[in-house]
Amino acid sequence: MADADVPTQKDVVPSAEARLVPPAPTLEPALPGGTVPVGIPGRTAFERSRTIVVYLLLFGIALLYFVPFLWMISTSLKTLPETAYFSLLPKHPTLHAYREALSTFHFARYAANSVGLAATVTCLNVFLCSLAGYAFARLRFPGREVLFILVLLTLMIPDQLRLVPIFVMFTNWHLLGHYHGYVLIKLASAAQLFLMRQYFLTIPRDLEEAAKLDGAGYFKTFWKVMLPLVGPAIAAIAILEFEGTWNDFFWPLIIFNTAPDHYTLPVGIFSFVSEYQTLWPQLMASSVIAIAPMALIYVFFQRYFVAGMASAGVKG
């Protein structure tokens, strides 16, 4: 009774299956208007005005959420004097700000760093997390449960506590200002391991046993039989990891602080803001460069973002 209402992550995320497939929109709206039985007088008129109000609200909210982004894009296409005029459409759209951001202010370099780091971290983590997730879900070894609890415990340790010790350790190990120092920090991601384990638990055992009867070893079973079955989970953790690394500001700031040629896009934006705050078109162009790739990925793979968000929630 007492624990019935205490939500755990399971309440929100009932199973790996449900997490990876966002709830299908139900046709019947689960609200009072939609469930009033047909035949009550005045229903249609009431329904119609209600629908209009709902859609007006929906577009109003959409405006609230998108105007800042539209303003960012519009400003990035203007020249500095033109930013004084408040028109959404630039009078003489120009890519000048982008050219300057990319070359004069080094954002081409920062973008390359961001792409390289995010891709490296994502590939390595997908491999390590799926391998370990498989082991935790399927293989039996002494201490498995205890070790898995340790994995979950890492989710509760805030980065702020790790900041000083890791900085001192990395200073001693000469990892500051190096790409591999940053990759090392990002390689320990328990949320993704957890997600993979949960997903492997939902795969029926029959296939594995068939593979074993055929004489396939453990790694071969994992690689050839199991991995192809967990495609959606792989996609979800890959996108989550890529997004997390691409948008990460805290660790690149600390690791690359003294190495400006290693800056990623977010750190580049910070250093630009502190030096030339009012060069708005260039700043907005660099913001577009930082946001657009994520936006593109989001448009194509948005259902995996929803899946990833659930575990980002776990991360806290």
Added chain:
Amino acid sequence: MSATAAAREDRPGRGFGSERVREALVGYLFIAAPMVLYGILFFYPIGYALYISRYDWGVLGKIDTVGFGNYRELLHDHRFGIAVKNGLKFTLAFTICSMALGLFVAVVVNNAIRFRGFFRSAYYFPSIASSAAITAVALFILSADGLFNQITGFDRAWFGESGTALWALVGLNSWTTSGMVMLFYLAYLQSIPTDVYEAAAIDGAGAWRTFWKITFPLLRPGHFFVSTLLVIGGLKMFDQAFIASGGSGGPNNSTLVPVLYLYRVAFYDVRFGYAASVGIALMLIIFGLTLLQRLTFGRTDAN
């Protein structure tokens, strides 16, 4: 690593005794890399933080043993007090604003008969955009001659005045986080059985009443889950405050939030020992608040 694992498995059993021993060894091998990393990058640093916090520690390492001196200093540190106060103020306002906005949007989206998936995705978009880029856009829009003032008729630099800077951060973060809050609330809204609404409709309850008397109380597990996430997230807020204030926590310490203070002690004052004790104090505050929240909500839930 993978290659050796594969090679080993191709030789059935030899040298490893029974199948069970083999399975255990393969299991350890598969989890070895992440476990070692967790050890080095999570568990060891906790102990190391405790160790460092007992020293006066500079760029080149230990300077002096101070025992609990760092923690004693923390109790009387005026700026740490300001940082904690700012952090709590921000967290409270941010939690309430993003829950209200997220819930409102979720209820509206839940009503949409068509394009519900589209609106859901569209509103979630600010949550996936880079915090640094979003903060840059906010700096622009909320600047003295920015779009916001142009529309609303105000005339102030929202991030430039100590009276408004923290509230500008509240607005910015609530806006970006509300999409995530909306997604969680949508999941909870869809778990409410429709027959309660039918009963309310038969009783003639209007939409407003239905929301406050039925939907809102039934969402209690959702409120708890979301508020826990937001409180922890709010206390850890760093990126936006750091970028908006150029790393200073200004104007006049008004955006000096706890993590920003920690960063400044470590990298501007170069006092790693003291910074480590700030980090430990912060973690205790976060755990304490989470526990408090769990106890109070947990108790009312049990009734």
